[in-house]
Amino acid sequence: MLRVAVIGAGRIGKVHAAAVAAHPQAQLVAVCDPMGTAAEDLAAVHGARVYKDADALFADPEVDAVIIGSPTPLHAPQVLAATRAGKAVLVEKPVAKDVEEARALDAELATFEHPPVMVGFQRRYDPSIRRAKDLIEDGSIGDLEQVVIVARDPAPPPAEYVAVCGGIFKDMTIHDLDEARFFLGEIVEVSAFGQKVLPELADVDDFDAAVVMLRGADGAVATVMNNRRCVTGYDQRLEVHGSAGSAVMDNLRPTALSVNTAEASGSQQPYLDFFLTRYADAYSNELTAFIDAINTGAPVSPTVSDGVAALVLAQAAEESARSGRTVRLDA
Ligand SMILES: NC(=O)c1ccc[n+]([C@@H]2O[C@H](COP(=O)([O-])OP(=O)(O)OC[C@H]3O[C@@H](n4cnc5c(N)ncnc54)[C@H](O)[C@@H]3O)[C@@H](O)[C@H]2O)c1
Incomplete structure (x- = not known):
């Protein structure tokens, strides 16, 4: 069972949380959102732990993978922090706030061994x-x-x-x-x-x-x-x-x-x-592909380079x- 956390409990975070909760090979173990009671509310639906701070979540050894659905400017820094902590990552589009930041992220990820990073182009x-x-x-x-x-x-x-x-x-x-x-x-x-x-x-x-x-x-x-x-x-x-x-x-x-x-x-x-x-099946199939990549070492698609x-x-x-x-x- 892959232990998954969702970062950002907004519109897309809720979609991913529901897809993880419904997946036979995954378990939603944590939700992270610093604003209001967003994390508490979503975590309560699925019986997950609450984090207000993403760095504290990345330090949790009982989390295998994170799905990043936070605002776009946070994507690149959170992908780097998560992968450095050894977590697999599914990050929402766009992968970074602009081309320069996306290229820098892609280059940095090439400098160390890390679990799969997939970009959420669910179509x-x-x-x-x-x-x-x-x-x-x-x-x-x-x-x-x-x-x-x-x-x-x-x-x-x-x-x-x-x-x-x-x-x-x-x-x-x-x-x-x-x-x-x-x-x-x-x-x-x-x-x-x-x-x-x-x-x-x-x-x-x-x-x-x-x-x-x-x-x-x-x-x-x-x-x-x-x-x-x-x-x-x-x-x-x-x-x-x-x-x-x-x-x-x-x-x-x-x-x-x-x-x-x-x-x-x-x-x-x-x-x-x-x-x-409209894309409920796509989000669910995307999650299955992400889990397969983690479990089997199959290549991810789309990659960070596709995001760039x-x-x-x-x-x-x-x-x-x-x-x-x-x-x-x-x-
Ligand atoms: N693939 C898709 O179909 C799809 C659809 C919608 C949005 N998105 C993408 O998902 C991202 C979020 O969009 P949304 O519409 O869900 O936005 P949203 O505003 O509904 O949700 C974002 C959530 O992130 C939280 N947040 C803010 N700072 C945070 C932090 N430091 N750590 C963790 N969480 C934090 C906010 O409190 C909010 O609850 C955007 O990048 C957007 O482009 C993708």
Whole structure:
């Protein structure tokens, strides 16, 4: 039984705590959060110990692995402290607050022996996205030519969050950028448009919607469409198009029922409401992959280097959107 602690008892920390508690090979032994009663409240749900200080948690010999879901600026220092203490780490995206810090973390981790460090791009473990990748790899849809990723949130986070999140590309698009890399491999060119469509975020110096185009080294191209507000719900779609066919992922609903009446035909329930529900399987599969890597020595995916690469793309997208120019990464 892997003894796991969750650091950061906020939105994503609760998702990970529930996934660990439900996993047959893992046990949630501790929760760490210095703010208010967040740690106490989450620990009480799962019968775990409480830590207010991450360094005290890292010194606990009865913790094998930590899942870091604290605010982004804490990720890199906590990954280093945890690995130095001999803990395996699953760290949320983005792996660090910027490219420089991410590269420094990757370089530092290469200087000592440590247990696996995995980055939480959970979409790689979503069953539909995984199958699309398999279809590309086994040749079923021929040579990959184009990828379209649509990812829209139902409602924007508060303006205070948006102001400190590092910008839409590092905070939100980063999932799509990793997904594009998952399909395309190395990306050599980035072109982005930023939009400001939300009055409630008008005073924040950040885009609240964006379209990003990415060209892979092999010539395939991906388009990412993001919006922080989508009145139809959490809109998560994908199309991969190749020389011998294509694969299309529509939004998931609570049921597959389609209702027809005199007023409307083909009416379905709303999309699964947000990342907690839409990617529930992905978080659980991600945890299984993390545990397998610890138990068997299998390579982790995504790695810290993947986290660095996604941040490089996010930074290039920001530069392109602000300058109006395409950014080449292979120049
Ligand atoms: N993979 C995903 O789908 C996904 C989804 C949401 C958030 N995230 C990422 O997870 C991270 C957290 O996001 P969130 O939405 O859960 O934020 P949140 O604000 O809901 O939760 C963060 C928690 O960390 C706690 N915290 C603050 N300082 C701490 C410290 N020193 N040690 C431990 N905990 C501390 C806060 O009190 C808070 O409870 C961000 O980096 C975000 O990008 C990933």
